[in-house]
Amino acid sequence: MKIDDLYTLYAQEYKVDTDTRNIRKNSLFFALKGANFNGNEFAEQALDKGASYVIIDEKKFKVNNKCILVDNVLNTLQELANYHRNQLNIPFIALTGSNGKTTTKELINAVLSKKYKTVATKGNLNNHIGVPLTLLSIRLDTEIAIVEMGANHQNEIAFLSSIVEPDFGYITNFGKAHLEGFGSVEGVIKGKSELYDFLIENNKSVFINPDDKIQVAKTRNAKRIPFNESISFLEANPYVKLSFNNTILQSKLIGSYNYNNIAAAITIGNYFNVEKDQIINAIQSYSPTNNRSQIIEKNDLKIILDAYNANPSSMNAALDNLSLLNDVSKIAILGDMFELGTDSEYEHQSIVNLARDKGLHAIFIGKQFFNTDANERYEFFEDFISSFNIEKYRNSTILIKGSRGMALERILNYIN
Structure with missing residues (x-):
């Protein structure tokens, strides 16, 4: 089946599932495989539970015409996600980094959702499966999408960028994370900067922290949007306090390291014309969850x-x-x-x-x-x-x- 024909089926409900324990009525079930499971084995069960079609890649599990046989289920999921992304004429903001990705993503979403109908990555579903599922959760009335991308090896951010095709990007920082996969801090910088490479090559825009020398050096050829100059750090004892346009903000985030995460969210909100009072309210109301600070x-x-x-x-x-x-x-x-x-x-x-x-x-x-x-x-x-x-x-x-x-x-x- 061609991807545009599969998209027609998807567009009937805009629902995709990958777990038979959580099947929604009339969804498309993608029979993904893992180290210890084979989703093809659950194809019939998915139909019994209400899926409209199942996408499989092993012919022996095709029980009826509701089973769509493809060469590779994961590849098809990724292709469908990219196809859907290209039907959406909205800004896509992608972010990655060694630390603070999820907190920054949630802060950006908190700010932008004050003015726009947004969709953001849920939790940290930021890998080669989570990113496509995030894209396929975006409905046609969405106005801005915020997509978190994670990686622990070279070329992963490049691949995820090719699926998301972001219009804007932000890298929180470059640190000693996933050294086993990246090999070194230099490897981390190279791997994370694949987002910059995509944005520069496609003439898209980059939000940067001008105090981060690596960000500045890596984005010399990019369309840069630096942190808003009216933002300044005041203290973190324990909560981060900062000034924005001569107004004091008291956040519920601890640690000076969260200042840049907040500054990025304020900058992005300001760029997209969210009102100052709404930005302040979003930052001051945000509370971390999931054992994060x-x-x-x-x-x-x-x-x-x-x-x-x-x-x-x-x-x-x-x-x-x-x-x-x-x-x-x-x-x-x-x-x-x-x-x-x-x-x-x-x-x-x-x-x-x-x-x-x-x-x-x-x-x-x-x-x-x-x-x-x-x-x-x-x-x-x-x-x-x-x-x-x-x-x-x-x-x-x-x-x-x-x-x-x-x-x-x-x-x-x-x-x-």
């Missing part, structure tokens, strides 16, 4: 829950922020950082050294941190919990941060 008050504890993910750059920033707080008692509970490859041993020891240099009481959890010379370290989460005594932490501010696989938010279950 959340502050939780539990009895006499103040918990900075930043356990969604971690890499050396974000870990450094979190420890810097903790050390600058005026709180008397400060404790960092830190979990392993994943995907660092051959740099893992060095980077974990560097975090231990940093915490020590800043005079922070730090507790380290995970196999990588266990191999450092940290004073208080546990190889397994269960070892830490078995020795956990909440009484030692009373009247303290506690930072909880680690990679997603560490799931350090579980600590909250043991705090009462």
